[in-house]
Amino acid sequence: MTISLGAFTILIWISILGSALLMLTIFGYFIYELRKKKIW
Amino acid sequence: MNIPWGNIIVILILGAIFIVSSWFISRKVSTADEYISGNGKLGVAFGTTSLLAFWITGNTIMAAPEAAYGMGVIGAIAYSFLGGVAVVSFSPLGKRIHEIIPNGKTVGDFYKNRFDKKNYFFFMIMLFFYMFGLLMTQGIGGGLLLEQIFDVPYTLAVVLTFVIVIAYATMGGFSSITGIAFFQVMLIFIVVIVVPPLVYFSTGIAPVYTGMAQFAPEKLDLLLPAGILFMFAGAMFAIGEVFMDNTFWQRAYAVRKDKLMSIFGLAGIGWFFVPLATATLAFVAIGTNQAPAEVNQVAPFIAQIYGGNFVSWVFLVGVWSALASTIAAILNALVSLLIHDIYQSINPRADNKKLLRISKILTVVIGILALLISLPKFLTMLQMLIFLGVINAAFVFPIIYGLFWRKLDATVAFIASILAIVVGYFVYFTIGNLQGVVASGWVSFLVCWIGSLVRPADFNWNKLYRVGQSHTSEVERK
Amino acid sequence: MTFWITSSIILFLIVVISAFGPLFGLYGEMIHKENEEERK
Numbered sequence: 001m002t003i004s005l006g007a008f009t010i011l012i013w014i015s016i017l018g019s020a021l022l023m024l025t026i027f028g029y030f031i032y033e034l035r036k037k038k039i040w
Numbered sequence: 041m042n043i044p045w046g047n048i049i050v051i052l053i054l055g056a057i058f059i060v061s062s063w064f065i066s067r068k069v070s071t072a073d074e075y076i077s078g079n080g081k082l083g084v085a086f087g088t089t090s091l092l093a094f095w096i097t098g099n100t101i102m103a104a105p106e107a108a109y110g111m112g113v114i115g116a117i118a119y120s121f122l123g124g125v126a127v128v129s130f131s132p133l134g135k136r137i138h139e140i141i142p143n144g145k146t147v148g149d150f151y152k153n154r155f156d157k158k159n160y161f162f163f164m165i166m167l168f169f170y171m172f173g174l175l176m177t178q179g180i181g182g183g184l185l186l187e188q189i190f191d192v193p194y195t196l197a198v199v200l201t202f203v204i205v206i207a208y209a210t211m212g213g214f215s216s217i218t219g220i221a222f223f224q225v226m227l228i229f230i231v232v233i234v235v236p237p238l239v240y241f242s243t244g245i246a247p248v249y250t251g252m253a254q255f256a257p258e259k260l261d262l263l264l265p266a267g268i269l270f271m272f273a274g275a276m277f278a279i280g281e282v283f284m285d286n287t288f289w290q291r292a293y294a295v296r297k298d299k300l301m302s303i304f305g306l307a308g309i310g311w312f313f314v315p316l317a318t319a320t321l322a323f324v325a326i327g328t329n330q331a332p333a334e335v336n337q338v339a340p341f342i343a344q345i346y347g348g349n350f351v352s353w354v355f356l357v358g359v360w361s362a363l364a365s366t367i368a369a370i371l372n373a374l375v376s377l378l379i380h381d382i383y384q385s386i387n388p389r390a391d392n393k394k395l396l397r398i399s400k401i402l403t404v405v406i407g408i409l410a411l412l413i414s415l416p417k418f419l420t421m422l423q424m425l426i427f428l429g430v431i432n433a434a435f436v437f438p439i440i441y442g443l444f445w446r447k448l449d450a451t452v453a454f455i456a457s458i459l460a461i462v463v464g465y466f467v468y469f470t471i472g473n474l475q476g477v478v479a480s481g482w483v484s485f486l487v488c489w490i491g492s493l494v495r496p497a498d499f500n501w502n503k504l505y506r507v508g509q510s511h512t513s514e515v516e517r518k
Numbered sequence: 519m520t521f522w523i524t525s526s527i528i529l530f531l532i533v534v535i536s537a538f539g540p541l542f543g544l545y546g547e548m549i550h551k552e553n554e555e556e557r558k
Contacts, residue, residue, distance in 0.1 A: 002253075002260045003113050009245045011113070012320045015120075016236050018313035023229040025306065030085035030222065038083050038296075129537040132548075136540065139550045265519050272526035279533055440536045444546030478526045485532055501550055 044191045048200070050353060051192075051360055055204035058220050058364065059211070065219045066212030072395030075213030076376035077145050077290055084303055086218050087295040091307035093221035093365035094287055095123050096228050096314050101359050102181060103422045104315035105339040107270065108322035112252070112259025114267030116319035121271055124312030126278035131304035133283065134292035136443045138300060140501055143508035147289040148381035153504050154442045155450040162457065163435065164381065167284060168374075170428050172410070174285075175370045177424045179414030182363040188333070189340040190356050198414050201363060206407035209368040210400050214290065214376075217368045224361035231358030232317045239346040243324055251327030259326055273474035276481045277429025280436045287373040336422075371410070375402045426473045433481040434460035437488040445492065446499040452491030460484040 003011075069075055082090070100123075108116035141150055147167070152160045179198055186197035209217060240248075252260055261267075282288050295303050321339040324346070325331065332341035340359065344352040379399050384390070390398070438453040460483040468476025540546045 001262045002257070003262050005246060005249050008113070008249050008260075011117075011316075012236070012240065012245060012323075015313050015316035015320060016233060018309070019229060019232045019317050022306065022310050022313060023226065023233065026085055026088055027226070029083070029088070033083040033085050038081070125534075129534060132538055132541045136548060139548065265523060269519070269523050269526060272523070272530045275530050276526065276533065279537075436533060437536070440533075441546070444536075444540040444548070446547070472522075474526075475522050478522060478529060481529050481533070482525065485529065485536075501547075505550060 042191070043193065043196075047186075047190045047192055047353075047356060048196075050356055051186075051200060051204075054357060054360065055200075055207075055364075058204065058208045061220055061223070062208035062211045062216040065216045069212050069215050070396075071392050072379065072399055073145070074215060075396055075399050076372070076379055077214055077294055082218060082291070082295040084299050084306070086222055087291065087299065087303040088306045088310070089222040089225040090218040090294075090369070091127060091288070091291055091303065092225045092310045092314070093362070094369050095127070095311050096225060096362055100315045101318050101339055101362060102185060102336040103425070104319040105322040106336040106422060108319035109325060109335055109338045111264055111267040111270060112256065112261065112326070113323075114262050114264050115259075115270065116316055116322070117262075118267050118271035118274060119319060120312045120316040122274035122278040123315060124308045125275050126282040126308075127304055127311050128308035129279055130282050130288055130292070131301050131308075133440070133443055134288075134295075134300050134304055137289070137292045138297045140443065141293075141504050141507050144293055144504075145290075145508060146377050146380045147284070147286045148377060149507050150289070150439075150442070150504065152381070153507050154499070155438070155453050159438075159450055159454045159457075162454065164377075166431050166435070166457075166461075167286065167377070170284065170431050171286065171370060171374050171377075172413075173424060173428050175367065175374070175410045176413050178363060178367050178370065179410055182360070182367070183414060184334075185337070185340070185359060185363070188337050189344070189352070195415060198411060201360070201367065202407055202411035202414070205364050205367045205371065206404055206411075209371050209407070210403045213399065213403075214294070214372055217365075217372050218294070221365045221369070224365040227361045228314070228358045231354055232314050234354060235343050235347060235351055236317050236320055238351060239321060239324055239342060242346050243328065248324055248327035251329065252323060255329050256326050269474055273478045276433050276436070277426060277477045280429060280432025280434070280477075280481070281425075283439045284432050284435045285373070286377050287369050290373055290376060367410075371403060371407055374406055375399055378402055378406075423473070426477065427468075429477045430464035430468055430480045431461060433477050434464060434484050436481060437484040441488050441492065446501065447492040447496040448488060448499070449491065449495055449497035452488060452495060452497075456484050456487035456491065459487055 104116065104119045107119040137144070144150060148164060151163045179202065182201050183194045183198040186192040187194040208220065258264060318339050321342045324342045325338050332338050340352065340355050343355045379395060379402065383398060434457045438457055441448040442453060460480045463483045464476045464480025467479040540548045
């Protein structure tokens with residue numbers, strides 16, 4: 001079963017966007033926890 | 041050989057930043073407990089990044105593209121899958137660990153009190169063997185990477201990396217490592233988000249795809265048998281690695297109880313997407329028919345071709361940070377084991393000051409030992425991980441059933457782990473390496489499961505619940 | 519090869535079920551009951 005060009009494109013972009021979203025989430029938590037002084 | 045001073049200066053500047061921040065953080069570390077395990081209050085940001093830091097290492101930036109280069113699309117997916125699934129599977133265990141051993145510190149606490157002495161000693165020997173092996177792969181992998189892509193001489197690369205890591209890991213222990221890991225992981229994220237789009241904007245996705253179809257059509261096949269086996273046998277060794285490794289137990293104890301599931305969930309997502317993003321760079325190498333001299337250098341190789349000098353520096357920063365954070369985490373996990381499971385049982389009355397001093401000395405000693413062993417470069421990373429995977433897989437079921445199921449008997453667990461390792465290595469050397477991991481997992485499962493039904497024990501969980509209560513009862517854990 | 523792939527998939531499912539099972543009450547126990555303190 002060969003992957004189609006469309007799925008291939010989606011795979012590449014999802015991996016990049018997924019990482020970007022995750023980074024934003026973690027950074028958001030960082031700011032949030034920093035404000036609440038609950039980092040450690 | 042020309043020494044690339046520019047690259048070395050980048051590393052030195054980064055190293056200086058890590059050391060200064062570590063010193064800053066270390067001012068609030070006053071007890072040995074904090075040095076080895078923090079104080080159980082790690083939030084989502086630091087909790088997640090400290091888990092990510094462990095996997096998003098040279099392993100991710102080197103081994104994931106390597107798998108993609110060798111097995112194509114399914115290789116990339118398989119590698120991401122095995123890591124992601126391993127961390128997510130640990131989350132119910134982490135929850136249970138908080139429930140049943142609220143005052144534990146290391147995986148040794150569990151193994152010693154849930155089973156008996158013979159189990160404990162066998163497990164500890166295997167664990168030290170495994171963790172030292174892992175530390176070596178990171179050191180060697182790091183040295184090779186800096187040498188082959190960034191032209192830093194191997195010996196200098198290894199020495200530089202270890203000296204900086206030892207310096208900052210010694211200062212503040214666990215708190216420093218988790219704090220700095222946050223920034224290291226952010227740097228890696230930037231690499232992952234910036235480099236692949238840059239490359240794909242200049243090549244285009246469709247040309248890469250048609251190139252792959254032309255040069256290596258089998259690498260577009262989603263049902264490539266080798267890839268499928270790698271996906272599930274790989275999941276087995278990754279799960280074993282996570283379940284057994286003290287690095288994860290330390291973090292399970294260290295994070296806030298109510299945030300545990302989301303921390304492990306987020307980290308699992310990261311373990312999935314970040315390797316996948318770096319692995320896509322290997323597709324460019326296949327599609328444009330450009331092969332690097334060493335197959336595990338494929339990602340930085342492509343980054344350099346399409347991104348030029350700036351991108352290769354961004355890569356250097358990310359990769360080196362990743363390596364430093366992993367080495368630091370393993371170093372600290374090893375020292376915690378030595379202090380908590382060995383030194384404190386020899387000398388239980390040692391006071392805080394002494395423990396803290398011994399911990400710091402041990403960090404330096406083990407760091408230097410690992411540095412010396414890494415100097416002769418004699419192994420490849422993925423192969424070493426699979427070799428150690430036979431040991432990891434053997435302990436999966438004693439750990440899972442030991443945590444959840446009172447029926448698992450100590451002797452049964454002992455037989456299961458020994459038999460699994462013996463059978464696993466037999467298959468490893470006669471049939472194939474991944475098959476060895478699968479065989480080891482199956483023996484571990486069958487002996488534990490059937491043994492528990494035939495010879496059920498009735499374990500009293502309070503024995504685990506009381507661990508560490510006497511001397512940490514003043515630390516309120518809710 | 520088919521044998522090894524099949525057995526690795528089955529083993530993987532067993533591991534996942536074993537790890538998540540207690541969360542859904544499939545076997546074993548998840549929550550430590552304080553009142554068990556009296557059992558001793």
